[in-house]
Amino acid sequence: xxxxxEISVEEEISQSVQVIRESFATVARDFNLxxxxxxxxxxxxxxxxxxxxxEKDIKLFGLFIDNRxxxxxxxxxxxxxxxxxxxxxVLPEFRHAxxxxxxxxxxxxxxxxxxxxxxxxxxxxxxxxxxKWYQDxxxxxxxxxxxxxxxxxxxxxxxxx
Numbered sequence: 001x002x003x004x005x006e007i008s009v010e011e012e013i014s015q016s017v018q019v020i021r022e023s024f025a026t027v028a029r030d031f032n033l034x035x036x037x038x039x040x041x042x043x044x045x046x047x048x049x050x051x052x053x054x055e056k057d058i059k060l061f062g063l064f065i066d067n068r069x070x071x072x073x074x075x076x077x078x079x080x081x082x083x084x085x086x087x088x089x090v091l092p093e094f095r096h097a098x099x100x101x102x103x104x105x106x107x108x109x110x111x112x113x114x115x116x117x118x119x120x121x122x123x124x125x126x127x128x129x130x131x132k133w134y135q136d137x138x139x140x141x142x143x144x145x146x147x148x149x150x151x152x153x154x155x156x157x158x159x160x161x
Contacts, residue, residue, distance in 0.1 A: 061103070070099065071102075073103045081116045141155055
């Protein structure tokens with residue numbers, strides 16, 4: 001049975017860290033990211049970083065199948081009507097089954113009550129497959145940014161709720 005619920009206790013946060021790290025490890029491998037050249041990449045997250053997100057009142061959600069966590073997403077209120085969707089992750093062996101879309105549907109339903117809300121994401125621009133996946137969901141590119149400390153271009157995308 002599929003269930004998405006808010007992550008609250010430390011044991012669930014620990015499971016979430018494992019899901020995030022394992023899910024983003026494939027991207028890190030594909031784009032030659034390391035903890036040295038991309039220390040903020042979710043593949044290298046820690047329990048301390050996820051706890052810090054929770055302390056900043058960022059909402060953390062886990063996707064569970066038969067009580068096993070296989071997905072994760074975080075939602076941060078960034079402004080009056082702007083929300084960041086962060087760390088969207090599905091374990092590699094559970095991909096291509098619509099679970100990422102389930103997480104996005106959940107986020108947009110969660111934010112339905114917010115007036116004029118829009119969701120913003122930042123992805124690796126060179127990840128063409130992922131970029132198209134978000135575009136197919138209705139996200140539109142708003143900016144491309146290069147940072148001296150990152151070995152890739154960041155693509156910022158938005159979609160109204």
